[in-house]
Amino acid sequence: MQFGILTFAATCAYVGAGLYISLVEQPARLQLTAQEMVHEWEPSNRRGFVLQSAFAIVAAILAYADYARTGDARWIIGGTIMLASLPYAYFVIMPVNIWLYALEEEAPASALRELMRDWGFLEWGHTLIGIAAALVIAWVLVMPA
Numbered sequence: 001m002q003f004g005i006l007t008f009a010a011t012c013a014y015v016g017a018g019l020y021i022s023l024v025e026q027p028a029r030l031q032l033t034a035q036e037m038v039h040e041w042e043p044s045n046r047r048g049f050v051l052q053s054a055f056a057i058v059a060a061i062l063a064y065a066d067y068a069r070t071g072d073a074r075w076i077i078g079g080t081i082m083l084a085s086l087p088y089a090y091f092v093i094m095p096v097n098i099w100l101y102a103l104e105e106e107a108p109a110s111a112l113r114e115l116m117r118d119w120g121f122l123e124w125g126h127t128l129i130g131i132a133a134a135l136v137i138a139w140v141l142v143m144p145a
Contacts, residue, residue, distance in 0.1 A: 001064040003069070004141050010059035011082060011134045017052050018127035026120040031098035037116055038100060045097065049089065052126060054134035056082045063137065072131055072145040087124055093122050 027043060029037050063079030066072075098118045103112060 002064040004075075004137070007059050007062040007066060007075075007078070008134065008137045008141060010031070010055050011130060011137055013096055013131035014052055014055035014059060014082070014085070015127060015134055017048065017055065018123070018130055022120065022124050022127055026123065030113070030116065030120070034107075034112040035105065038103070038112055041119075042101065042114065044098060053086065054088075056085045059133065059137075066140075070145065072140060074140045074145075078133050078136040078140065081129060081136060082091065085129045088125055088129060092125060096122060 027041055032040060059082045059141075060079040063075045063082065067075035067079070096115060100115050100119065103115070119139075
């Protein structure tokens, strides 16, 4: 079985989750009070991380499997771009997450809002990583070697 379509599907699911977070959840979250915003963000962030990580890992494994089958190096590129989302999350987004978790309940609302806006801006990076991987994988599917 060709894993290419499944790889593309997992990558598109990753992009879809990123778009949902950035276009639906984050704007709605920013309409809440500062304390409600953080209270809503905590479980949502955990679930979103698990979901996007799973899509990224599955897409990368499938891409590497298709590379083993076809020998086309573009599969390695697409799979590696998907895996790049994990260090991005750890080194870029995690510091903001730590600040959001560390802020006290009495923290000024402006500080919470600013951090939450920063987090939302950085979350777009996940979507862009997914789009880059989807473009590479689409390139392989449309123009096979």
